[in-house]
Amino acid sequence: xxxxxxxxxxYVRDTMLEPKPAPSTQTGAVKWLRDxxxxxxxxxxxxxxxxxVVYLLFTxxxxxFRHSVWNADSxxxxxxxxxGEFGEGATGACWGVIRxxxxxxxxxxxxxxxxxxxxxVFVLLFVALAPILFTHLPRALLSFSAIYPLLAIWLLWGGSxxxxxxxxxxxxxGYLALKLLGNVNGIIAGIAAFxxxxxxxxxxxxxxxxxxxxxxxxxxxxxxxxxFGGFLLAxxxxxxxxxxxxxxGIILALGRQSDMFLVKSFSVIFIEFIRGVPLITLLFVASxxxxxxxxxxxxxxxxxxxxxxxxxxxxxxxxxxxRGGLAALPRGQYxxxxxxxxxxxxxxxxxxxxxxxxxxxxxxxxxFIGMFKDTTLVVFVGLFDPLKGIPDFIRSVFEWKGIYxxxxxxxxxxxFILNFSMSRYSMYLERKLKRDHR
Amino acid sequence: xxxxxxxxxxGFRLSQLIYDTRYRSLTIQVVVFILVMGGMxxxxxxxxxxxxxxxxxxxxxxxxxxxxxxxxxxxxxYTNDSTHGRAMLVGLLNTLWVSLLGCVAATVLGIVIGVLxxxxxxxxxxLMTVYVEIFRNIPVLLWILVALAFLTExxxxxxxxxxxxxxxxxxxxxxxxxxxxxxxxxxxxxAAEFTRGLGAIETPLxxxxxxxxxxxxxxxxxxxxxxxLVANANKxxxxxxxxxxTWWKSLLILFGPAIALLVxxxxxxxxxxxxxxxxTGGVNxxxxxxxxxxxxxxxxxxxxxxxxxxxILAISKGQTEAAFxxxxxxxxxxxxxxxxxxxxxxxxxxxxxxxxxxxxxxLAIAVGYLDLRGTLGxxxxxxxxxxxxxxxxxxxxxxxxxxxxxxxxNVYNKSxxxxxx
Numbered sequence: 001x002x003x004x005x006x007x008x009x010x011y012v013r014d015t016m017l018e019p020k021p022a023p024s025t026q027t028g029a030v031k032w033l034r035d036x037x038x039x040x041x042x043x044x045x046x047x048x049x050x051x052x053v054v055y056l057l058f059t060x061x062x063x064x065f066r067h068s069v070w071n072a073d074s075x076x077x078x079x080x081x082x083x084g085e086f087g088e089g090a091t092g093a094c095w096g097v098i099r100x101x102x103x104x105x106x107x108x109x110x111x112x113x114x115x116x117x118x119x120x121v122f123v124l125l126f127v128a129l130a131p132i133l134f135t136h137l138p139r140a141l142l143s144f145s146a147i148y149p150l151l152a153i154w155l156l157w158g159g160s161x162x163x164x165x166x167x168x169x170x171x172x173x174g175y176l177a178l179k180l181l182g183n184v185n186g187i188i189a190g191i192a193a194f195x196x197x198x199x200x201x202x203x204x205x206x207x208x209x210x211x212x213x214x215x216x217x218x219x220x221x222x223x224x225x226x227x228f229g230g231f232l233l234a235x236x237x238x239x240x241x242x243x244x245x246x247x248x249g250i251i252l253a254l255g256r257q258s259d260m261f262l263v264k265s266f267s268v269i270f271i272e273f274i275r276g277v278p279l280i281t282l283l284f285v286a287s288x289x290x291x292x293x294x295x296x297x298x299x300x301x302x303x304x305x306x307x308x309x310x311x312x313x314x315x316x317x318x319x320x321x322x323r324g325g326l327a328a329l330p331r332g333q334y335x336x337x338x339x340x341x342x343x344x345x346x347x348x349x350x351x352x353x354x355x356x357x358x359x360x361x362x363x364x365x366x367x368f369i370g371m372f373k374d375t376t377l378v379v380f381v382g383l384f385d386p387l388k389g390i391p392d393f394i395r396s397v398f399e400w401k402g403i404y405x406x407x408x409x410x411x412x413x414x415x416f417i418l419n420f421s422m423s424r425y426s427m428y429l430e431r432k433l434k435r436d437h438r
Numbered sequence: 439x440x441x442x443x444x445x446x447x448x449g450f451r452l453s454q455l456i457y458d459t460r461y462r463s464l465t466i467q468v469v470v471f472i473l474v475m476g477g478m479x480x481x482x483x484x485x486x487x488x489x490x491x492x493x494x495x496x497x498x499x500x501x502x503x504x505x506x507x508x509x510x511x512x513x514x515x516y517t518n519d520s521t522h523g524r525a526m527l528v529g530l531l532n533t534l535w536v537s538l539l540g541c542v543a544a545t546v547l548g549i550v551i552g553v554l555x556x557x558x559x560x561x562x563x564x565l566m567t568v569y570v571e572i573f574r575n576i577p578v579l580l581w582i583l584v585a586l587a588f589l590t591e592x593x594x595x596x597x598x599x600x601x602x603x604x605x606x607x608x609x610x611x612x613x614x615x616x617x618x619x620x621x622x623x624x625x626x627x628x629a630a631e632f633t634r635g636l637g638a639i640e641t642p643l644x645x646x647x648x649x650x651x652x653x654x655x656x657x658x659x660x661x662x663x664x665x666x667l668v669a670n671a672n673k674x675x676x677x678x679x680x681x682x683x684t685w686w687k688s689l690l691i692l693f694g695p696a697i698a699l700l701v702x703x704x705x706x707x708x709x710x711x712x713x714x715x716x717x718t719g720g721v722n723x724x725x726x727x728x729x730x731x732x733x734x735x736x737x738x739x740x741x742x743x744x745x746x747x748x749x750i751l752a753i754s755k756g757q758t759e760a761a762f763x764x765x766x767x768x769x770x771x772x773x774x775x776x777x778x779x780x781x782x783x784x785x786x787x788x789x790x791x792x793x794x795x796x797x798x799x800x801l802a803i804a805v806g807y808l809d810l811r812g813t814l815g816x817x818x819x820x821x822x823x824x825x826x827x828x829x830x831x832x833x834x835x836x837x838x839x840x841x842x843x844x845x846x847x848n849v850y851n852k853s854x855x856x857x858x859x
Binding site for chain 1: 456463466467470471474481484485487488489491554557558559560561562565571572574575576577578579580583584587591797798800801803804811815825826829832833836837839840841844
């Protein structure tokens with residue numbers, strides 16, 4: 001068998017051939033072009049059409065951007081400068097309006113000397129969010145997250161510090177009642193955790209507040225709600241709405257998953273009702289009907305009213321997102337919790353919700369994006385949103401009459417940057433949180 | 439030996455209501471029921487008190503009073519002498535009309551963009567990604583306002599379409615073979631007319647066009663006959679193994695009678711013509727409508743594109759390969775294997791986008807298009823001062839629309855649900 005040795009073969013090549021370069025059509029840019037742009041006749045046609053679109057967009061919009069004018073105090077001045085520099089008939093962007101009015105797009109009519117307050121609140125928002133999003137940070141930071149909402153309210157609206165402290169004190173009292181009575185009886189503790197703060201807010205806050213205001217008058221300049229506007233308003237309503245809607249949404253989702261017929265029906269009715277009507281109608285409820293539903297003589301701030309309805313609106317959507325998370329958990333998790341002898345709330349707290357909420361985070365972020373976009377609708381109940389309220393206000397002065405595109409582009413770009421980064425972040429989270437390695 | 443003994447029977451104790459799982463859920467439900475009903479009673483009581491204080495009552499009688507305002511676009515006859523109830527109906531139809539057209543256009547555009555985004559053409563894929571990301575991440579209100587600003591600020595006035603007698607040229611030219619003129623006040627499109635029309639039946643609600651009824655009847659009959667034809671072909675295929683050629687018969691049955699009817703009725707399009715300062719002859723669609731429709735369409739199409747893309751990507755490649763291995767041709771693979779599965783993924787979110795579009799159509803307020811919110815929740819509300827009734831009624835109507843659409847979705851979901859254990 002093995003007598004065919006190499007020596008018996010007449011000729012053996014003892015060196016390797018140099019590899020030949022690939023054909024020019026199979027390498028580099030040419031191959032890339034052929035693969036990605038001209039792989040078939042249809043593809044080639046599509047490429048040409050795409051190039052045409054890009055060319056048309058470019059030739060239409062580039063000169064307009066190139067002729068940008070930043071230093072002008074009115075639309076007419078802008079146009080004069082553009083005509084002077086680039087000849088008759090040239091059009092150009094007049095960013096002067098942004099330079100002059102950017103603070104109104106950002107803060108509305110908030111007093112300029114107090115801009116540091118919303119900015120500080122915005123920065124602190126990330127400090128408060130950090131321990132929630134990144135679990136390896138020290139847990140002590142969570143206590144800051146807990147007091148952040150009240151701190152934010154105080155900084156944004158200003159006024160005396162005591163009403164905010166009293167509100168916080170109510171929560172603390174409720175927590176204490178739960179802890180202290182928890183040893184005695186769980187149900188009494190639960191009831192007390194609700195009743196104590198409510199009784200405290202109803203009866204004790206008024207006198208204590210007056211007293212403290214006289215003894216230790218700590219207060220900062222107060223800002224009215226009608227001075228809010230622009231992105232400050234949009235972010236306040238959006239973040240406030242989503243934060244307040246989370247607990248409500250979780251309860252609604254649990255209610256909808258419950259075996260108890262009445263609890264389930266009430267949750268379903270609430271969720272489907274809210275999801276079935278446009279947000280605008282709910283905002284009209286906030287501005288026109290809420291006064292009907294509350295005891296005679298109550299009337300409070302329009303931003304708060306809008307926020308209540310936005311919270312209810314978001315809660316219904318959050319509930320559906322969390323319900324998805326609950327449904328995605330394998331049945332075994334519920335059964336294992338039961339097998340360990342955990343009662344319903346313990347099972348939810350230690351086993352079910354941590355996993356379900358983790359799955360739902362991307363959905364919650366996209367709900368937030370949707371809600372943030374929807375905050376622009378508050379313009380229809382008379383608030384100054386950044387998209388229509390503020391630009392309409394700016395156009396109402398003679399100098400900037402007829403300026404449309406620059407505010408659209410400016411506000412649209414900010415919305416895009418915020419929403420796009422949030423959606424990318426949620427996609428990143430989705431990948432990170434994925435536990436099934438497919 | 440241990441002897442088994444029954445648990446001591448102590449009878450029913452009150453604490454069992456809380457600690458015994460047999461009764462606990464009942465207790466909780468009763469408590470929840472009392473709380474919810476109490477809350478409702480509180481709200482209603484407050485409302486009654488507030489209404490009393492304001493000297494108002496709660497009744498819907500205002501719907502039968504004279505409205506006294508005009509509505510630009512009306513699908514059923516309406517004058518300012520009509521009632522508020524009829525104004526509401528006109529508004530509702532306007533809402534449904536813009537939603538319907540928006541859904542159709544957004545679906546077409548969304549499918550095209552979603553499929554193109556998956557194409558292996560680098561440039562086109564990127565362009566479509568840019569489209570989707572830009573339109574998804576910016577509020578729909580902005581797109582509606584941009585569309586309106588474009589129509590009112592950029593497009594020419596109707597007079598610009600007049601041909602200058604000296605130069606023989608007009609400043610602006612009409613689109614689509616002189617059929618469509620976009621102006622800064624309205625968009626003029628051709629009107630459909632019948633020279634030998636059948637007339638209409640007058641009903642109190644709206645005149646019903648007999649032409650339309652006849653056409654609908656013919657189309658339904660054609661579809662029925664086509665089904666018979668296909669069923670017949672299937673039967674022949676099962677018995678003999680050969681499938682008779684049906685495509686031209688199908689085409690003939692589906693379109694022949696309808697076209698014949700249209701010709702018999704003398705159907706033709708009347709293009710708009712510039713007379714004086716305005717276009718006449720065709721239909722002038724207000725800019726408010728076009729802007730709203732365009733904004734909703736462009737925005738929703740981005741979402742639909744993503745849904746379509748996700749649906750197609752959700753079908754694993756193994757399905758295609760398995761179908762090829764069975765010897766199915768690409769077209770039949772698509773029809774029999776891919777599409778049925780992809781549609782199951784695509785349709786539910788698609789319908790929820792339709793719902794969103796319908797709800798977003800209430801943004802008509804931004805452009806002054808009189809939809810349901812503009813009539814019932816707008817002018818009627820302001821004129822009669824009946825916020826409570828008008829807003830509740832408006833919410834109920836929107837709710838009814840939403841529930842109808844999601845009900846239809848549930849029926850569909852049931853019919854395509856995977857038959858599992």
